[in-house]
Amino acid sequence: MVFQKRVGCAPNGFHIPAMPRVPRSAKGKRSSRKKVEGNQMSAFDLLASLAGKLLSEREGFWTPSNEQLDNESSIKGGVFDQGSCDESTVAPPFVSHGNLNLCFKQHLKSMEPITATCAPNDGSVGEFADKSLDSASPMESCVYRVDDRTVMSLHCKGQIEGQTDSNRKKSVIVSSESSVDLPPYGDCPRAQSCSFPSTKDGEALHGDDQENSSVCTHPCSVHSRALKPHCLEAHRRRKLKKSNYRKCDPASYYNSGEVSNNDVEMKPVFHSQKLFYTRQRSKRSSFKQKKLFEHCSISPSCETSPDEVIVDSLAKDGIKLEADNLLAALNGANNISCTRRGSNPLYDSEDHPVKLCIKSFKVPELFIEIPANATVGSLKRTVMEAVMAVLGDGLCVGILLQGKKVRDDSKTLRQAGISYEDKMDGLGFTLEPSPAGTPPSILNLKEPAFVLTDPMPLNKFQASDATVLPPPLPPANCIEIDHENSAHSSIDPPDNLDSDSKMLVPWAAANSAGAALSLVPLGKSRRSEIAQQRRIRRPFSVSEVEALVQAVEKLGTGRWRDVKIRAFGDSKHRTYVDLKDKWKTLVHTARISPQQRRGEPVPQELLDRVLSAHAYWSHHQAKLPDPAEPRLLT
DNA sequence: TTTAGGG
DNA sequence: CCCTAAA
Numbered sequence: 001m002v003f004q005k006r007v008g009c010a011p012n013g014f015h016i017p018a019m020p021r022v023p024r025s026a027k028g029k030r031s032s033r034k035k036v037e038g039n040q041m042s043a044f045d046l047l048a049s050l051a052g053k054l055l056s057e058r059e060g061f062w063t064p065s066n067e068q069l070d071n072e073s074s075i076k077g078g079v080f081d082q083g084s085c086d087e088s089t090v091a092p093p094f095v096s097h098g099n100l101n102l103c104f105k106q107h108l109k110s111m112e113p114i115t116a117t118c119a120p121n122d123g124s125v126g127e128f129a130d131k132s133l134d135s136a137s138p139m140e141s142c143v144y145r146v147d148d149r150t151v152m153s154l155h156c157k158g159q160i161e162g163q164t165d166s167n168r169k170k171s172v173i174v175s176s177e178s179s180v181d182l183p184p185y186g187d188c189p190r191a192q193s194c195s196f197p198s199t200k201d202g203e204a205l206h207g208d209d210q211e212n213s214s215v216c217t218h219p220c221s222v223h224s225r226a227l228k229p230h231c232l233e234a235h236r237r238r239k240l241k242k243s244n245y246r247k248c249d250p251a252s253y254y255n256s257g258e259v260s261n262n263d264v265e266m267k268p269v270f271h272s273q274k275l276f277y278t279r280q281r282s283k284r285s286s287f288k289q290k291k292l293f294e295h296c297s298i299s300p301s302c303e304t305s306p307d308e309v310i311v312d313s314l315a316k317d318g319i320k321l322e323a324d325n326l327l328a329a330l331n332g333a334n335n336i337s338c339t340r341r342g343s344n345p346l347y348d349s350e351d352h353p354v355k356l357c358i359k360s361f362k363v364p365e366l367f368i369e370i371p372a373n374a375t376v377g378s379l380k381r382t383v384m385e386a387v388m389a390v391l392g393d394g395l396c397v398g399i400l401l402q403g404k405k406v407r408d409d410s411k412t413l414r415q416a417g418i419s420y421e422d423k424m425d426g427l428g429f430t431l432e433p434s435p436a437g438t439p440p441s442i443l444n445l446k447e448p449a450f451v452l453t454d455p456m457p458l459n460k461f462q463a464s465d466a467t468v469l470p471p472p473l474p475p476a477n478c479i480e481i482d483h484e485n486s487a488h489s490s491i492d493p494p495d496n497l498d499s500d501s502k503m504l505v506p507w508a509a510a511n512s513a514g515a516a517l518s519l520v521p522l523g524k525s526r527r528s529e530i531a532q533q534r535r536i537r538r539p540f541s542v543s544e545v546e547a548l549v550q551a552v553e554k555l556g557t558g559r560w561r562d563v564k565i566r567a568f569g570d571s572k573h574r575t576y577v578d579l580k581d582k583w584k585t586l587v588h589t590a591r592i593s594p595q596q597r598r599g600e601p602v603p604q605e606l607l608d609r610v611l612s613a614h615a616y617w618s619h620h621q622a623k624l625p626d627p628a629e630p631r632l633l634t
Numbered sequence: 635t636t637t638a639g640g641g
Numbered sequence: 642c643c644c645t646a647a648a
Contacts, residue, residue, distance in 0.1 A: 534642070534643075535642065535643090537642070538642095558637075558638085559636095559637090560636075560637070560638095561635085561636060561637085576636070576637085577636085577637090577638095577642085577643090578642075580636095580637075580638075580639095581642065581643090584639085
């Protein structure tokens with residue numbers, strides 16, 4: 001007997017008492033060194049990264065005025081981009097008081113507004129929701145209709161004024177088929193998504209809605225997330241299609257995703273222990289869909305079901321994490337020397353500290369299928385593995401301001417507009433995949449629909465269960481990145497979110513208890529042709545070239561692994577293949593005229609050595625790993 | 635997993 | 642940088 005249970009809707013989520021080291025994902029776990037290369041990011045790292053982003057960078061050339069956006073659209077954009085039930089939460093233990101809730105959403109994106117907040121940290125979302133119905137409340141509400149559902153959106157209208165009333169900026173969108181006193185439909189034409197509050201307060205307020213809201217998720221929308229074809233490399237698509245995907249009855253996806261939001265629903269769909277890792281079935285508003293599909297040839301109407309409604313919610317028990325606490329935790333744990341108050345040189349004399357409250361991060365929800373005779377312990381492990389597969393394979397924090405990504409890490413908060421109170425309700429953080437070994441880059445999760453399956457070779461699996469399983473996923477993070485952006489962050493172009501959005505497909509981590517996982521997209525063929533991540537281009541610096549040349553001189557051109565160890569042993573982002581390729585280009589560069597060379601000029605001396613080494617090793621086989629290593633005569 | 639090469 | 646056949 002096999003049952004399938006949707007984990008994600010567990011009201012209280014999964015509270016992980018400690019943040020273990022994350023199992024490495026599919027690639028390179030062979031040696032310890034490889035593990036080091038693994039793009040692992042602990043929750044602490046995450047916070048550190050976040051803190052660094054928020055509090056440590058101040059230089060920039062961008063002026064906030066460029067980012068003046070519609071104040072309302074931001075939240076809604078964020079909401080639309082979220083669109084899912086609230087899911088499990090992970091509470092890292094290192095936050096002294098207050099938890100950073102990582103809510104398992106269907107994708108790694110957080111729309112939770114980071115609010116400027118001043119102690120005392122009051123007010124749950126529910127309270128705000130309550131108050132929002134009061135005209136005196138700092139919250140605004142608006143109502144709109146999604147299909148047959150009336151939806152109320154509560155969001156902040158107030159500005160942060162002074163130090164006492166600044167933490168009133170919350171946004172919650174409340175699904176409402178209930179008795180909530182709703183303003184007339186149409187008050188807020190832009191708001192078209194619904195979500196249900198998962199905070200306890202929200203539950204208390206709209207408890208009846210939760211179940212109803214659950215209905216909002218619809219399996220059919222599993223594939224409704226728009227993947228912009230223009231974002232896909234056709235070439236890659238073809239390859240992926242050819243090599244990694246197989247035809248599969250779409251209905252099987254739906255079956256697999258047909259588990260309702262009722263936690264208790266069991267479905268004997270699969271016969272082996274699997275983890276379903278699917279994106280929340282949701283529907284975006286027509287408004288958002290328009291944006292989503294703006295560059296997509298797929299019609300939204302055919303991608304969504306009428307009764308799908310975006311279900312978005314705030315973290316269950318989303319405990320605020322104040323910057324103070326965060327910094328204190330960081331300082332205490334990792335000697336990060338940043339203080340927040342007065343004397344902090346990070347702040348200009350007249351610069352007010354920016355207090356932020358991260359309500360939650362959202363990561364994809366999980367579907368788990370496990371034999372009924374499995375032990376509770378194995379279930380726990382399975383969930384943990386799924387969780388860590390999502391969280392562990394390298395996350396970085398992205399910042400959304402007014403719905404736009406803030407990419408320039410060098411900007412100050414003020415320059416980025418984060419210190420502007422009138423924008424605080426448009427500030428959001430996202431958990432994003434961090435390309436291996438690369439600085440955090442902003443990546444939007446657009447197609448977080450996966451299935452975790454048995455790790456058996458895909459070909460075997462296909463042969464044995466081809467009618468059930470969705471197409472397998474390419475064996476790596478599938479992140480489409482902006483090729484225009486190098487590793488260096490840059491300013492977000494002032495266009496909409498989707499235009500520069502990225503896609504990601506996390507790759508499951510390895511197992512620990514015989515339940516190895518692999519990830520398979522749950523999407524449909526068209527858009528399950530997910531672009532595989534292309535690593536961010538990282539031009540070799542002169543010093544790197546120097547190290548490479550030196551190592552090749554010593555080791556020869558046939559031992560790239562050794563060269564890598566020798567010259568880039570601690571570098572995560574330079575693989576031996578990279579080095580081999582770089583050497584290839586170096587040889588080429590050395591042979592062409594300086595006028596033809598591009599990029600950062602390599603000193604001629606190095607190029608000469610490249611040619612010399614290349615010539616030498618062309619005639620000397622570098623076979624012997626160690627003893628009398630041939631020396632290059634120079 | 636590494637190497638070697640083409641793309 | 643990617644992709645992959647071969648080793």
